[in-house]
Amino acid sequence: KKIHVLNGPNLNLLGRRQPEIYGRETLEDVELLCRDAAGESHDILMRQSNWEGQIVDWIHEARETACGIVINPAALTHTSVTILDALNAFDGPVIEVHISQVHKREAFRHHSYVSLRADGVIAGLGLEGYAAAIRRVVSLTRD
Numbered sequence: 001k002k003i004h005v006l007n008g009p010n011l012n013l014l015g016r017r018q019p020e021i022y023g024r025e026t027l028e029d030v031e032l033l034c035r036d037a038a039g040e041s042h043d044i045l046m047r048q049s050n051w052e053g054q055i056v057d058w059i060h061e062a063r064e065t066a067c068g069i070v071i072n073p074a075a076l077t078h079t080s081v082t083i084l085d086a087l088n089a090f091d092g093p094v095i096e097v098h099i100s101q102v103h104k105r106e107a108f109r110h111h112s113y114v115s116l117r118a119d120g121v122i123a124g125l126g127l128e129g130y131a132a133a134i135r136r137v138v139s140l141t142r143d
């Protein structure tokens with residue numbers, strides 16, 4: 001079984017952009033954390049794009065190949081009906097992750113289109129949020 005971990009715009013700069021908010025660890029560190037949390041039963045496919053349409057295409061691909069999706073849509077969280085619609089066409093569990101505690105930040109970060117579909121939402125746990133999200137998908141898709 002495969003869990004797709006999808007990351008939105010600017011997360012390629014994780015560890016280098018606004019480290020006071022997002023920390024100094026990178027997306028490669030996130031991948032290792034996710035693989036560790038997935039254990040033996042589940043595989044991880046880690047992806048990042050700065051392009052909304054690319055993320056939509058990956059969600060469509062997940063319809064065929066993923067048992068669940070962990071997604072940090074980054075700024076697209078707050079703007080993208082397109083990503084919401086794509087996720088609504090996916091049948092497995094979807095967990096939304098935010099590294100920062102978005103509800104403590106600007107008002108425009110308090111609303112998420114993706115939360116209308118997500119089965120779980122994690123914010124403010126730092127990178128540990130990804131591990132928690134993976135563990136949740138594993139427990140929801142264990143045979």
Ligand code: DQA
Pocket residue numbers: 009010072073074075076077097098099100101102109
């Ligand atoms: C984020 C929060 C978003 O508001 C922001 O645009 C990001 C990252 C987070 O992981 O905390 O790029 O999704």
